[in-house]
Amino acid sequence: MDAYVHYREVRRTECPMAQKLRADAQDNRDRIRTAARQLFADHGTNAGMREIARRAGVGPATLYRRFPTRQALIDDVFSDELATCRTIVEHGQENPDPWQGLRFVITEPIIRNAGEHALVDAIATTSDRTGAVAEHRRQLVAMLQDLTQQAKSQQKVRADVTTDDVILALVAARGLSAIDPDRRGIAARRLAALMLDALQPKL
Known part of the structure; x- marks a missing residue:
């Protein structure tokens, strides 16, 4: 049998097991990222790696095999959300009216966070x-x-408004997770309106 044909036959025979291993590895990775995101949001990025592994239901060795360092895990967990946040902020900066731009930068993450909880956490x-x-x-x-x-x-x-106040307005959106999913969209818009009103000067 030709060596290449033999190789293809072996690969085809091994494929189901290889696919299962890849699926298991991806499942472990996803559970680690989910656990880390929650712990980072609740306790900051100093949350213990062993606690992350325990929350994810994997051993420490599995965690370190996927993410050799804490920083590698932090970077992976929040990379997509931060890229989205950057796009939102850049869009706000492009508005010729700074207030309208700021309104967008506050409103958009709050509304999105009703379904994408990690966006504000990032x-x-x-x-x-x-x-x-x-x-x-x-x-x-x-x-x-x-x-x-x-x-x-x-x-x-x-x-008297500072950047920390703007971030605080975004952090308030974390509470949306406690609301029934069917009502989060309306609640998010109401929350955004209240936050924006609080930032404006009173006559």
Whole structure:
């Protein structure tokens, strides 16, 4: 039998097991990411790796095989959400009216967070570590600060408002997870309206 044909036959014979192993590995990875995202949101990025493994239902060795370092896990958990956050903030910055841009930057994540809980966690979760996520978050906060300052300069935002207040408005969206899923969309819009009203100067 030709060597290549023999190789193909072996690969075809092994394929079901290989597929099962790949499926198991992906399942472990997904459970680790889900557990880490929840613990990071609840306790910050210093949450213990062993606790993450326990919450995910895997052994520490499995966790470290997928994510050799804590920073690798942090970067993986929040990378997609931070990219989405950046797109939202950049869109807000493109608006010629800073207040309307800030309105979008606050409203969009709150509404999306009704179905994508990790979106707000990505920007709200702090870390004193280095890495792609930490740097990405610093850039987002700087962009938010610039947009907030522009809106304040036009007196569309209260003079005492800081970037931390804007982030606080986003963090409030975490509470939407306690609401019945059928009502979250309406609740998210109401929450966004209340947060925006709180940021505006009172006459």
